Amino acid sequence: MIKVTNLKKRFNDLEVLKGIDFEIKDREVLSIIGPSGSGKSTLIRCLNFLETPEEGIIEIGSAKLDATKPTRKEIQQLRDQTAMVFQNYNLYRNKTALQNVTESLIVVKKIPKKEAEELGMELLKQVGLVEKRDNYPATLSGGQQQRVSIARALAQRPHAILFDEPTSSLDPELVSEVLQVIKSIAELDTTMIIVTHEMEFAREVSDHVIFMADGYIVEEGTSSEFFNNPQKDRTKQFLRNYYGEKQNRG
Amino acid sequence: MNFHPEYILELLPTIAKYIPITLFMAVVAMIIAVVLGMVLGLMRNSDNPLLRSSASVYISFFRAIPMLVQLFLIYYGLPQLFPIFTKMDAVTAAIIAFGFKQAAFLAEIFRAAFLSVDRGQMEACLTGGMTRVQAYRRIILPQAARNALPATGNIFISLIKETSLAFTLGVVEIFAEAKMQAAESFRFFEAYLAVALIYWVLIIIYSYLQERLEKYLDRPYRT
Numbered sequence: 013m014i015k016v017t018n019l020k021k022r023f024n025d026l027e028v029l030k031g032i033d034f035e036i037k038d039r040e041v042l043s044i045i046g047p048s049g050s051g052k053s054t055l056i057r058c059l060n061f062l063e064t065p066e067e068g069i070i071e072i073g074s075a076k077l078d079a080t081k082p083t084r085k086e087i088q089q090l091r092d093q094t095a096m097v098f099q100n101y102n103l104y105r106n107k108t109a110l111q112n113v114t115e116s117l118i119v120v121k122k123i124p125k126k127e128a129e130e131l132g133m134e135l136l137k138q139v140g141l142v143e144k145r146d147n148y149p150a151t152l153s154g155g156q157q158q159r160v161s162i163a164r165a166l167a168q169r170p171h172a173i174l175f176d177e178p179t180s181s182l183d184p185e186l187v188s189e190v191l192q193v194i195k196s197i198a199e200l201d202t203t204m205i206i207v208t209h210e211m212e213f214a215r216e217v218s219d220h221v222i223f224m225a226d227g228y229i230v231e232e233g234t235s236s237e238f239f240n241n242p243q244k245d246r247t248k249q250f251l252r253n254y255y256g257e258k259q260n261r262g
Numbered sequence: 263m264n265f266h267p268e269y270i271l272e273l274l275p276t277i278a279k280y281i282p283i284t285l286f287m288a289v290v291a292m293i294i295a296v297v298l299g300m301v302l303g304l305m306r307n308s309d310n311p312l313l314r315s316s317a318s319v320y321i322s323f324f325r326a327i328p329m330l331v332q333l334f335l336i337y338y339g340l341p342q343l344f345p346i347f348t349k350m351d352a353v354t355a356a357i358i359a360f361g362f363k364q365a366a367f368l369a370e371i372f373r374a375a376f377l378s379v380d381r382g383q384m385e386a387c388l389t390g391g392m393t394r395v396q397a398y399r400r401i402i403l404p405q406a407a408r409n410a411l412p413a414t415g416n417i418f419i420s421l422i423k424e425t426s427l428a429f430t431l432g433v434v435e436i437f438a439e440a441k442m443q444a445a446e447s448f449r450f451f452e453a454y455l456a457v458a459l460i461y462w463v464l465i466i467i468y469s470y471l472q473e474r475l476e477k478y479l480d481r482p483y484r485t
Binding site (some may be wrong): 024060062088091094095096098100102103104105106107108115116119120121136149151152168174215 | 263382383385386387388390391392393395396400401402405408454481482484485
């Protein structure tokens with residue numbers, strides 16, 4: 013379970029999150045969508061304390077934290093419960109694909125190297141990159157790097173995986189290979205939160221959708237409710253703009 | 263013309279005997295400079311204003327004063343304040359002075375090298391459950407080291423050359439030996455050319471080794 017209560021975050025004078033509440037069950041996939049600057053990336057980065065919120069309660073799996081007085085230990089627990097896939101992949105540049113996957117296993121979970129490597133190879137197989145095990149990130153395409161980073165996230169066996177715009181820096185022709193991998197993981201009943209601009213993908217993969225604007229949750233619902241029958245004008249306009257543009261382009 | 267190249271050949275082995283003391287001072291001073299420079303570099307990047315400003319003052323001071331002034335300050339000056347330093351020999355004083363000064367220069371190089379590592383690397387480490395110390399050791403430092411190596415190599419080259427100043431404290435290294443040979447034979451040009459050639463060869467060898475190391479560290483980043 014993930015439960016967020018009254019989460020608030022400001023950057024100096026700018027209030028980015030103005031009291032966010034939501035809850036998802038285990039094995040659910042939540043997509044967060046919304047215009048640029050709506051606070052969705054900040055929200056997902058607050059969940060593992062890459063950004064420090066001023067207020068709010070965050071519960072993820074067995075970790076619970078009150079943002080007004082977080083301890084170092086609570087932050088560590090929160091990070092243990094989550095793994096993150098970044099927009100820019102952020103693979104360890106000095107490590108090979110396999111080492112990227114095994115790094116946390118060896119350093120944090122203290123799993124013997126050999127065992128970690130076996131596990132790492134399984135995960136590389138799952139994302140279709142076995143033959144790239146000894147490649148450094150610099151020699152991989154964006155799509156391949158993002159798939160390695162998904163394998164790295166899976167290796168942590170987290171309670172939930174957080175995806176922060178996982179396809180936004182990819183060349184268009186590489187987007188689908190990454191979305192395929194994310195879908196295949198969703199089908200394994202992994203709990204996930206995905207910030208994305210890919211509406212069709214969000215519609216297909218999500219159980220639940222949140223639409224954010226100006227630091228608020230404007231509307232939320234199940235994927236079919238949300239996309240087929242949006243209630244709020246702001247949401248309707250956003251979806252209309254998105255699909256309108258798609259049509260014009262296509 | 264009064265120039266005897268064969269005298270240079272004769273002198274080379276005599277002067278070369280002092281290469282170990284020259285290199286000893288350079289290497290030990292470099293180790294001090296790297297360790298101290300790393301600490302100062304991290305202090306300069308720290309969130310704590312007290313750490314930041316004390317590192318800045320250190321760097322400002324040691325970058326400003328001439329090497330010779332610093333050597334005299336430590337070797338001849340300190341014993342006046344603290345008698346315990348009268349026991350300090352000239353080699354130790356020189357090593358300390360060289361190390362402290364170059365630490366100031368290295369601090370700036372290291373600070374920039376740490377900043378040059380993308381912030382996302384640290385974020386990936388933290389979300390992967392690593393502590394900051396683990397992240398620095400396993401991910402940030404190796405990447406920063408590669409960025410810092412070329413400039414750090416220049417510091418070491420300066421250090422090798424600067425050890426010649428230790429002669430002013432009475433340390434007999436290659437330059438001091440050349441000076442004595444010159445004074446004895448009155449063949450100044452040959453003696454100083456001989457020692458110049460030795461510095462040149464030392465630095466050619468070092469540069470070659472550094473190039474090899476750079477290539478090695480560069481492996482992960484070649485496309």
